[in-house]
Amino acid sequence: MTGKIRVGIVGGTGYTGVELLRLLAAHPQVELAAITSRGEAGMEVATMFPSLRGKVGLKFVTPDEAQLERCNLVFFATPNGVAMKQVPALIEAGVRVVDLAADFRLHDEAQWEKWYGMAHAARDYLAEAVYGLPEVRREKIRNARIVANPGCYPTAVQLGLRPLLEAGLVDTDNLIADAKSGVSGAGRKAEVHTLFSEASDNFKAYGVPGHRHLPEIRQELSEAAGRAVGLTFVPHLTPMIRGIHATLYARLTGDADLQALYEKRYAGERFVDVLPAGSHPDTRSVRASNVCRIALHRPQGGNTVVVLSVIDNLVKGAAGQAVQNMNIMFGLDECAGLDQIPVLP
Amino acid sequence: MTGKIRVGIVGGTGYTGVELLRLLAAHPQVELAAITSRGEAGMEVATMFPSLRGKVGLKFVTPDEAQLERCNLVFFATPNGVAMKQVPALIEAGVRVVDLAADFRLHDEAQWEKWYGMAHAARDYLAEAVYGLPEVRREKIRNARIVANPGCYPTAVQLGLRPLLEAGLVDTDNLIADAKSGVSGAGRKAEVHTLFSEASDNFKAYGVPGHRHLPEIRQELSEAAGRAVGLTFVPHLTPMIRGIHATLYARLTGDADLQALYEKRYAGERFVDVLPAGSHPDTRSVRASNVCRIALHRPQGGNTVVVLSVIDNLVKGAAGQAVQNMNIMFGLDECAGLDQIPVLP
């Protein structure tokens, strides 16, 4: 690729949208061509997000004005169900796509329709879409026309559990993922349950009977294990803005040096950091950065392994991973534009 | 008991101490006789805690000035290792004791010394001390001279898991307690890791290799199960002041109507509230009150049961449960002074 990548963003008024803007505005090889919002067309992006004053000069435009077919890459930062309607035309026009929503994450369209409650509008494209977890599927991403950017919980859970499953070391029938998310994971929608006065100084589980990220995690972990896994996934809302902490439990069926296993599995991965044995990663250690930090424990030397995995849900769990995928798709340094040092405190 | 109970508090400058004061100052049958603090002797309690202005007129006094032997009951809200040195003399003087620290929680003195790193100074009293979880051991509490008030995590975990264990319905070798606590659980000590700028907007696990509440929970759950249980206990720090949320996982070995089981087990219990099936309790629904709320899930109808259990760590997890124990010990209405409605929002 010579010259900059012309990038469009569909749906730029949510948290993944503004995070994409934060990252792309500083990306040395990207030209931000257009950002669409039906509701806010005509408004300066920096009026809605003053943090971008002087950094992003664009206005929101309508999808028609955006001329997305002239982009090299379009990111969809839209609610589920939007990308699947627009992607086919873009693909056929030669535009590559990274969808930050769920439209292309499940291979099985029946499963998708069950969990997302609508008919899929681009079934013919499900098979070719690549599930974009770079640490697993880097080669396929390179040439993909459609990358399905993983969900935030699925990223933290998969990076934490995959080495155990790939090595065949654990009972795959009884995996447990107890995950805690900051409130930004719920998006920038006006809803009562995510108001400050509801979510602050409070902690709760939600979606225990079944959360939409469950089939996605199950699909990918089953692929890693080579058989259908049994997984209990319990998400929780914790009173912080950003961050996911996944606490993962599995029962060992064999023995191994787990620390060495993980360090080897992620050697060379620039966005996965296996901490020294005995560590407890905190979410702020990755705040505003694209890193996943992982620590391993085997309490009291028993046969239960506990994996702690933290990411920033808006970066490695969304916009950062999307940029990482873009970098791979266009042959750039995988870290281009993603070298932010976490903000601590 | 005619007349009011003369109550002393040893160690009133921490969070369990000020919470005891909040509850006891409004208790209709209590006379607050003395509150000790070596470091703050001579200071008005309400100068340290302005929330108590007009409600508590006492000054902190030295242990000598306190004349605790003239009390009917003394609460120890002290660091571990303090009560065990002072309790024997009080007991022999006819004073009853509720220890909010850990000194009398473990029956096995070797275990205690291993986990708490010091020799036990009152071994002869370990056998008679009653582990004061009222919903389990109400009758013994009634006549106890020493009540070991349960820890905060242990309260939430036990109330959540006991019905399953008592009914023999789950695999007791592989219990998991993933627990999240507000920061007040760490106490009112000047330490870096609980500073606002460290603990706010952040989430982390800690003590995964082994937390002091583990042997206490294991002891009590084993008693409930009738055999030694295998338990993985992972505590986490979550950025809120008060509250514990325990997410408990167990594998069913038999079948049962779990909702009915729990409702029956806790029928008549005024401080345990079994929520309707499908509920997700939030910690704020018990904020500043002595209630434990529990909900049951069996995700996707599988054989893993997920129990959600919430308490206020300073009330049902500490000072409130201590007052509940006092009420039982002195033949009062178990709810006396404990009818606070949770503060929401």
Next chain:
Amino acid sequence: MTGKIRVGIVGGTGYTGVELLRLLAAHPQVELAAITSRGEAGMEVATMFPSLRGKVGLKFVTPDEAQLERCNLVFFATPNGVAMKQVPALIEAGVRVVDLAADFRLHDEAQWEKWYGMAHAARDYLAEAVYGLPEVRREKIRNARIVANPGCYPTAVQLGLRPLLEAGLVDTDNLIADAKSGVSGAGRKAEVHTLFSEASDNFKAYGVPGHRHLPEIRQELSEAAGRAVGLTFVPHLTPMIRGIHATLYARLTGDADLQALYEKRYAGERFVDVLPAGSHPDTRSVRASNVCRIALHRPQGGNTVVVLSVIDNLVKGAAGQAVQNMNIMFGLDECAGLDQIPVLP
């Protein structure tokens, strides 16, 4: 009054509504007769607010079902503009009213219509409505048919500034009220700007050109001063759930012992606590209680007096003050049901 006061609440799904329920459910002389919500009619109150389980057995009902005319007192915890339409009929039916919204706070209907952007529907009742700040107008409240419960900011600002104005000690042309509110002051409405992810870890001023509480404060301070005051009022949103901290600035024109002045002014007031000289009240020292705490400073001995005034916006700034007004109206102990000790930490 013999027997209990039959109380109705119109609009019980917001924060002032649930706070009224928390206070009234524990009030020894109140019978909660009905609580209305058009949107939630038929739902158990305790389903919406699990903190009230076992404490409030009512369901929300429609206004028609509520038979409010059979109540002794009706609280309106509704948006501005609702009470004015329903109050006249209730008054004529002999029901007394406390309006927690703004409909009856301004004497001047033109001012009201300007600031609230609608025609006033009960002009004939504006003159008789009593502005219900008990520390100022206790006698009039006693016999009032309509009590206009003061706003949250106005309560904190007036209690802080009135003694200076009543004593004629300050330049009344240049008063400054820099006020900071917790987010619950914005109500339980689904709006983007009060989402956790927007309001947490953030601080901002708002409404600087003109906030609706300005004319209310100006009206009352002018009454205290005996002349129209000049007031600059700047409200801010601070990332906490409850609490208002008003920092008030005035220039002294004469000399006086300010500490003695305030102590004398509020002697006998059970809900106003003048702190010792040199104090800095924090909002948590009044959390969940009906107290206003005030401290006075004269930095560097200059002629600027700084008054610090804190309340819980939902209690002394709304529901607690409404109950206090009810107590006065019905000849009860002014503290009945209002003896909660602040929740700290």
Next chain:
Amino acid sequence: MTGKIRVGIVGGTGYTGVELLRLLAAHPQVELAAITSRGEAGMEVATMFPSLRGKVGLKFVTPDEAQLERCNLVFFATPNGVAMKQVPALIEAGVRVVDLAADFRLHDEAQWEKWYGMAHAARDYLAEAVYGLPEVRREKIRNARIVANPGCYPTAVQLGLRPLLEAGLVDTDNLIADAKSGVSGAGRKAEVHTLFSEASDNFKAYGVPGHRHLPEIRQELSEAAGRAVGLTFVPHLTPMIRGIHATLYARLTGDADLQALYEKRYAGERFVDVLPAGSHPDTRSVRASNVCRIALHRPQGGNTVVVLSVIDNLVKGAAGQAVQNMNIMFGLDECAGLDQIPVLP
């Protein structure tokens, strides 16, 4: 300057230290040579601050090991009173210094000794030290040997008020600065009052009788006004990690287009952003960046001007401004290493 600037940091374990590391590790023209800590010598910096893993490879060293005299520039991120003891020797060795503490901020040594409670150890260097607010004193900074980096409150207050004072438009006898700071401003010291459980969900003023930043602000504003100003400065602690919001009040003595005045004063300043008329800046709009955003109001068209000024206390209020000063001192692009886009949400 050819080649990279060799930089040393004295005192790298506090919040300004870790923030310097975050900024300098990404600065293209800086070589981090040494970072000292007596207490932590020998520990990897990234062990204490895992956010720096893979970004900072240094260990803390003792002052002796550091060989600071071989640096081009040394930053002091130490408590007050440390730099003044070490700076003279460094200066004489040809090393330039930026002190992030207060040792060189006041010209008047008697004032300094009064407010800081100790004798000054480097009186002979007070006169030459340059108060490093680049927007005011850029030329002098360029050649300074010692730059006194302004305090966090003083930066926000001065940038907000200076244009009014320089233009002679306001009554300088009655300036009011009502400032609110995030808790990181108190530093990374183990103290009770800044614990999460004390500072969260709470708001308070502090230091009203006199805060150490008062003489610094007064000195600089007096310089701007050409006469001694009268200033009331009230700092507050607000429950967020980073950010200062200064709400500034002044009485106009003349008339002017304030918006135009500020836009002109700060034209060309890359770190001061004058917002459109009517704006309300929030602190998160500058989070983790070196920008100060300012908005102007004249409520109800009166003669009181209200200036709202926000910064990140750790960046423009400390480490970022220090790097900005370094850039000026060494003839670099003033923005080098300071182009971080604010992190929102």
